[in-house]
Amino acid sequence: MENQPIPYYDNLPDFLKVVKSIDATNRCFGIFPFEQFGGPGETIPPFRSSTYVAAIVTEGTGTIHLDGVPYQIQPGTLYFLRPWTVRAIHKQNQWRGYVAMFTSEYVAKRSVLTDPMREYPFYRKGSQPLIHIAPEETNELYSQFALIAAELGHPTRAKADRLDLVYHLLQALLIKSRHIYRETLSAIEYSQPVSLVERFQSLLQMYYLPDPNQETPLVLTVHEAADRLHVHPHYLSDILKKYTGKTALQHIRERTAFEAQNLIRNTDLTVAEIGYQLHFDDPSNFTKFFKSITGITPRAYREQRYAIAA
Numbered sequence: 001m002e003n004q005p006i007p008y009y010d011n012l013p014d015f016l017k018v019v020k021s022i023d024a025t026n027r028c029f030g031i032f033p034f035e036q037f038g039g040p041g042e043t044i045p046p047f048r049s050s051t052y053v054a055a056i057v058t059e060g061t062g063t064i065h066l067d068g069v070p071y072q073i074q075p076g077t078l079y080f081l082r083p084w085t086v087r088a089i090h091k092q093n094q095w096r097g098y099v100a101m102f103t104s105e106y107v108a109k110r111s112v113l114t115d116p117m118r119e120y121p122f123y124r125k126g127s128q129p130l131i132h133i134a135p136e137e138t139n140e141l142y143s144q145f146a147l148i149a150a151e152l153g154h155p156t157r158a159k160a161d162r163l164d165l166v167y168h169l170l171q172a173l174l175i176k177s178r179h180i181y182r183e184t185l186s187a188i189e190y191s192q193p194v195s196l197v198e199r200f201q202s203l204l205q206m207y208y209l210p211d212p213n214q215e216t217p218l219v220l221t222v223h224e225a226a227d228r229l230h231v232h233p234h235y236l237s238d239i240l241k242k243y244t245g246k247t248a249l250q251h252i253r254e255r256t257a258f259e260a261q262n263l264i265r266n267t268d269l270t271v272a273e274i275g276y277q278l279h280f281d282d283p284s285n286f287t288k289f290f291k292s293i294t295g296i297t298p299r300a301y302r303e304q305r306y307a308i309a310a
Contacts, residue, residue, distance in 0.1 A: 006086060006266055008048035012101055015049050028106035029166060031149045034060070034095040046088040046262075051101040052123065053081035054173065056141050060095035064088070064130070067205035068258045071130045076138045078177060079130040080122040085205075098145035102170065110167045120174050122181050125206050128198055131184045141180070144173045197243050199229055200236065204255050222248045257293040260286075264302050271298040 009015035011027050034057065037044075046065070057077040063070050064079065065088040071079070073095070081087060083104065107116050117123045133141075148169045154162055185195075207220040225248060226233040237247040244251070256278055263274045275286030275298075290298045 006046045006048060006262060008050075008084070010050050012049075012051055012103070015047075015051070015101075026163075027103070029100075029102045029152070029163065029170075031098060031100040031145065031152055033149075034097050034099060037095075037099070038091065040091060040093045042089070042091045044087075044089040046086050048084045048086055049101070050083050051103055052083060052107075052117070053079070053087075053099060053101055054170075054177070055079050055081075055097065055099040056138065056145055057095050057097040058138055058142055059097070060091060060093050062089065062091040062093070062095065064090075066129055068255060069201050069205055074132060076133050076135060077130060078133050078138075078141065078180070080120075080127075080177075081129060082123055082125070085129075097142065098149060100145065100148065100170070100173075106163075106167070107170075110164065120178055122177070128185065128202060131181060133180055133184060137180050141173065141176060144169070144176060148173065196229065196231065196236070196239050200225060200240060200248065200251070203228060204251060220252055222252065225252070253289070253293060257290060260290055260298065261294070261301065264298055271302075274298065 012030055013027060016030065034055075055078070057073050057075065057079075059075050060073065061075075062073045064073055065071075065086075066081065067086045073091075104117065113119065121127055122129065148166055151157075151165050151169060152162060157165075203225055204220065222233050222237065226236045229236060233248070237249070240251060241247050246254070260274055260278055263269055263277065264271075267274075269277070271287065272283040275283045278286065280286035280289065287297050287299075290296075290301070294301060296304070
């Protein structure tokens with residue numbers, strides 16, 4: 001067993017081959033109709049990938065979990081994912097639309113900007129990853145995705161030319177999406193309580209993402225979350241309790257337990273090592289915490305998983 005909480009794929013061909021038995025030679029860009037990724041009831045278990053994602057769902061329903069947080073998919077869903085986001089998908093019925101995947105190198109090689117992805121708010125840390133858009137907007141963006149797919153598969157154009165053209169078509173897609181994204185979110189003013197819940201959930205996801213630029217992982221507390229969201233800790237917990245049924249502390253504790261379960265299931269780390277990784281200064285405190293959330297000890301949880309696999 002690898003010492004990684006879940007599988008991760010460092011390039012596009014490896015991911016496609018493992019997840020959907022798709023042989024791809026292009027390591028930097030791919031675009032696929034959702035029908036190519038399975039039908040009704042299809043489930044893709046959690047994984048991480050090095051790619052950015054832009055996707056539109058024109059038909060179908062289901063759930064996409066991003067860093068453990070569920071988002072509902074319905075017709076007219078537009079979503080964007082940063083590299084290394086933990087992703088899991090369940091389709092209740094057939095999805096239609098497109099999903100585009102591309103690496104940061106693909107964009108950086110063709111852009112004059114130092115950090116081109118920062119131009120798009122949906123690719124920033126802590127941003128809202130998913131929005132639901134109007135039918136006319138859905139049709140416009142679907143046509144742009146289809147144009148990219150057609151150009152990538154052009155039968156006579158040279159590969160280098162195709163990739164350059166696809167880059168410019170992708171930029172057009174992202175610019176159109178940026179306008180729609182901002183317009184959609186402006187209808188939900190960030191001062192409103194529902195938006196505060198969404199921003200807290202995004203912040204909670206962000207704290208469990210690996211950050212190679214950060215030597216010491218941060219510990220998210222209620223006060224730290226409130227400070228970053230520019231609200232009082234009591235107000236934050238009151239709003240979360242009203243709209244989700246749980247306080248800020250309950251959300252943080254449950255998310256920490258979720259990470260602990262991932263590590264117990266999918267790594268060979270000892271219980272003590274997992275506790276230290278999640279910022280518990282004493283293994284016994286981690287064991288007490290884990291049992292208070294799940295009802296069993298970390299050791300019993302691991303033994304239970306082994307028994308199921310046997």
